[in-house]
Amino acid sequence: MSVWEYANPRRFMAVSARLLPWVAGAAALLCAAGLTWGLFFTPEDFRMGHSVKIIYIHVPSAFVAINAWFMMLVASLIWLVRRHHVSALAARAAAPIGLVMTLVALLTGAIWGKPMWGTYWAWDPRLTAFLILGLFYLGYIALWSAIEAQDAAADLTSILCLVGTVFAVLSRYAAQFWNQGLHQGASLSLDAEENISDVFWQPLVLSIAGFTLLFLALVLLRTRTEIRRRRLHSLSLKARLA
Amino acid sequence: MSALLLRDLRLAVRAGGGFGLGLVFFLILATLVPLAVGPRPDLLAPVAPGILWLGALLACLLSLDRIFALDAEDGSLDLLATAPLPLAGVATTKALAHWVTTGLPLALAAGPLSLLLFLPPGALPWLLLALLLGTPALSWLGTFGAALTVGLRRGSLLLSLLVLPLYIPTLVFGAEVVRRGAAGLPVATPLALLAAITLGCVALLPFATAAALRVNLR
Numbered sequence: 155m156s157v158w159e160y161a162n163p164r165r166f167m168a169v170s171a172r173l174l175p176w177v178a179g180a181a182a183l184l185c186a187a188g189l190t191w192g193l194f195f196t197p198e199d200f201r202m203g204h205s206v207k208i209i210y211i212h213v214p215s216a217f218v219a220i221n222a223w224f225m226m227l228v229a230s231l232i233w234l235v236r237r238h239h240v241s242a243l244a245a246r247a248a249a250p251i252g253l254v255m256t257l258v259a260l261l262t263g264a265i266w267g268k269p270m271w272g273t274y275w276a277w278d279p280r281l282t283a284f285l286i287l288g289l290f291y292l293g294y295i296a297l298w299s300a301i302e303a304q305d306a307a308a309d310l311t312s313i314l315c316l317v318g319t320v321f322a323v324l325s326r327y328a329a330q331f332w333n334q335g336l337h338q339g340a341s342l343s344l345d346a347e348e349n350i351s352d353v354f355w356q357p358l359v360l361s362i363a364g365f366t367l368l369f370l371a372l373v374l375l376r377t378r379t380e381i382r383r384r385r386l387h388s389l390s391l392k393a394r395l396a
Numbered sequence: 397m398s399a400l401l402l403r404d405l406r407l408a409v410r411a412g413g414g415f416g417l418g419l420v421f422f423l424i425l426a427t428l429v430p431l432a433v434g435p436r437p438d439l440l441a442p443v444a445p446g447i448l449w450l451g452a453l454l455a456c457l458l459s460l461d462r463i464f465a466l467d468a469e470d471g472s473l474d475l476l477a478t479a480p481l482p483l484a485g486v487a488t489t490k491a492l493a494h495w496v497t498t499g500l501p502l503a504l505a506a507g508p509l510s511l512l513l514f515l516p517p518g519a520l521p522w523l524l525l526a527l528l529l530g531t532p533a534l535s536w537l538g539t540f541g542a543a544l545t546v547g548l549r550r551g552s553l554l555l556s557l558l559v560l561p562l563y564i565p566t567l568v569f570g571a572e573v574v575r576r577g578a579a580g581l582p583v584a585t586p587l588a589l590l591a592a593i594t595l596g597c598v599a600l601l602p603f604a605t606a607a608a609l610r611v612n613l614r
Contacts, residue, residue: 286564289560289561290561292557293558293561296558297544297545297558300545300548300554301547301548306611306612306614309608309611310544310608310611310612313544313607313608313611314544314558316604317601317604318561318562321561321564321565324564325561325565327565328564328565328569328589329568331568331569331572331585331586332568332572
């Protein structure tokens with residue numbers, strides 16, 4: 155019994171139906187716990203005051219936005235190598251979620267930036283790279299929706315995802331080269347000497363886990379919807395033929 | 397390969413292949429910018445490197461959808477796919493033909509146009525060098541985008557949406573070379589990075605282009 159057996163749509167539907175409530179429930183629980191803890195039971199930062207609390211939405215959404223693209227890359231590779239339809243559909247399902255998370259990260263950053271930096275937007279490398287990531291999501295989604303033939307669409311978007319990944323990373327470093335940053339450095343690294351204080355860190359990790367599970371639940375749900383839509387399509391074709 | 401290259405060049409130059417269109421677009425853009433922002437040299441000179449790069453990039457974009465569309469329409473793309481030349485070779489030739497008819501003239505035209513925008517004379521050699529080094533990446537990336545959208549009926553808008561984000565690193569480093577050249581700073585680092593992007597595109601993208609073409613010809 156290998157992991158690839160779950161690539162069978164029927165099997166995937168059975169397993170995901172059992173899994174989905176648990177993942178969704180855990181996501182709701184962790185998001186609620188992390189956000190409540192973060193928003194109501196943490197001290198205020200001595201410089202930033204209340205506005206530090208937007209971190210509990212900003213950082214998790216940025217984390218998910220980047221890793222959603224990574225997940226799409228892996229799913230695209232699996233589709234190109236092993237031709238499992240579920241994989242291609244999961245990549246398709248993840249893209250709009252990643253786009254929304256990118257927008258959430260940019261918006262919360264802008265809301266935080268106005269009182270703290272005195273501006274909604276700065277051409278900081280991180281901000282720029284994130285905006286560019288959003289553009290890549292848009293192109294990917296547009297290509298999926300433009301092509302009628304499903305398998306061709308999956309192939310072409312997978313190729314675009316591979317090339318796009320290289321250029322998204324390149325753009326990130328190009329942006330770093332191009333302008334000085336205003337955004338603070340990483341404050342959650344596992345290998346750093348100094349991270350943010352534990353009082354902020356613990357609820358933040360909780361809400362990151364919550365957002366990741368939320369992403370998983372949404373991907374499962376959207377993949378299931380996509381599989382059902384395809385089934386419906388083939389059934390209606392069959393009915394028309396009969 | 398050379399036969400295909402010559403055929404594509406001839407088609408581009410003759411029969412309204414749009415050879416001059418990109419150049420004219422570039423000229424019009426360089427005319428419109430001073431009209432939009434004002435004629436003052438102190439205003440135009442700092443933005444001239446960026447405007448010239450942006451103009452070259454957009455002019456390059458104009459002719460992308462012709463790379464494969466005409467061949468796909470009359471069926472010669474199927475013939476090319478079954479020819480003894482590997483499909484990645486076809487992609488390379490197509491990109492090279494696009495560069496010779498678009499990128500190269502644009503790079504050469506940027507010199508006179510830079511006078512219109514008051515680019516500092518010291519930056520002119522860097523502008524030419526950066527465009528010569530950078531525009532091949534634009535053509536190769538554009539060929540890849542054209543291969544992705546060749547099966548679509550109204551693909552040209554989508555093509556620009558797909559290709560423009562891919563142009564970002566080239567634009568950043570290319571404009572940076574000229575900006576540093578204008579300021580008299582050392583340009584070796586962005587120049588090397590620009591060359592690296594172009595060489596990487598030329599070496600690897602034809603395979604992605606060929607894969608996309610194969611999907612679209614299925």
